[in-house]
Amino acid sequence: MNSRLRPHDPYFPLLVFLLLFMAVAQSSNANELNPLPGQVVLAADPWCPHNCEAGSVVEGYMVDILRQAFALQDISVSYVNMSWARALQQARSHRVDGIIGVFAGDAGDFLFPEEALGYSETMFFAHPDSQWTYEGLKSLENRTLLVISDYFYAPGIHQYINNNRNQQDLIWELSGEHPLTRAITLIGQKRANLLFEDRQVMAWTLRNRPDLPKLRSSGNIYAAPVYAAFAPAHPHAQALARILSDGVRHLRASGELKRIYQSYGLGADGKARMVSPEGALNNSSP
Structure with a gap:
């Protein structure tokens, strides 16, 4: 006798409900066991004005964007400086969560958000x-x-x-x-x-x-967009990339992204470009 439930059996809807409930419960338990961090640690060598000296009055427009974007989800950003080669190695070994000021070709194994932070x-x-x-x-x-x-x-x-x-x-x-x-x-x-x-x-x-x-x-x-990117095997890489992209879109819609670019003497066209090499040398810094 075939005892499998079929869609027309009276208990079939109940079985579907129980399976869905168990899946949601398991997902919820997984999130509780592995919640999003309250802080992300991002590394780079100074590359000002994109990202500057960590802890300085002016840390770079990318760092400003990152702090504000993640703050929308109550996540703080710790920004640290090291050589670029070491930043890549530290991210791949999970000693930091990601890197700042990276081209898509820089680290193809990293997870990139949909939204870039600037333009180079x-x-x-x-x-x-x-x-x-x-x-x-x-x-x-x-x-x-x-x-x-x-x-x-x-x-x-x-x-x-x-x-x-x-x-x-x-x-x-x-x-x-x-x-x-x-x-x-x-x-x-x-x-x-x-x-x-x-x-x-x-x-x-x-x-x-x-x-x-x-x-x-x-x-x-x-010429290419520049990003923050997350360690390839980081357990929250996809979630952090999504949160960052959502945050950048919010900052753009509110006008805050434009304000950040302009505070660094950069163009306000959404790509953070200097108007010209000659003019760039005379732009006022914050």
């Missing part, structure tokens, strides 16, 4: 006396390009770096603390030829470090 426009920089301008990969021949360890660069440039990483006359890789100021100094001393950097970051750095040489911009290369 990257270009080459050279010595002030240099007349060099980027005209494709061939123009990099016989030039020493400074790069920062574990940074993602424009797709074509990134491949060029990987192909020539072992040739120090072509690729000089920097790591540790304050790699950008070291790179600018090396270019000024003519120990290397080129540096690839976000133009807002370069403008901010040169404005706040008048002792550094004022490098010459030598060609726009790459």
Whole structure:
């Protein structure tokens, strides 16, 4: 005899109800056993004005956005600085919850929210006396390009770096603390030829470090959104990404996102772009 219940059996609706009740109860118990954290720890190396020195008066527009977005769900943000390579490693080993100021190509195994926090426009920089301008990969021949360890660069440039990483006359890789100021100094001393950097970051750095040489911009290369992203195996990665995206949308609708961008002297077009490299150097900081 076939004893299985069928949709027309009188007890079938009751069985469906009991199964649904048990599923909801199990989900509720799982959430109680593994609730959302009251604080998220996010790491990055300083990349001002996107994200600046942790604990400073100005921590960066991305950090401001993150704090306000997560506060809508009563979650606080702890922002810590370390080298970019270490930030990636610490997130992958679950010592921090995520990273700030990341391109989609930077860490493909991380979980990215739907909403970006800002926008990056990257270009080459050279010595002030240099007349060099980027005209494709061939123009990099016989030039020493400074790069920062574990940074993602424009797709074509990134491949060029990987192909020539072992040739120090072509690729000089920097790591540790304050790699950008070291790179600018090396270019000024003519120990290397080129540096690839976000133009807002370069403008901010040169404005706040008048002792550094004022490098010459030598060609726009790459533009892309920048994000906060969460560790690939983090138990709450999907929930945190959703909360962040919802929070960014709320801040945009309320006008607060625009206010944050403008407080850093950035454009108010939703991409947080400087108006021009020249104008960026003269924008007032908060």
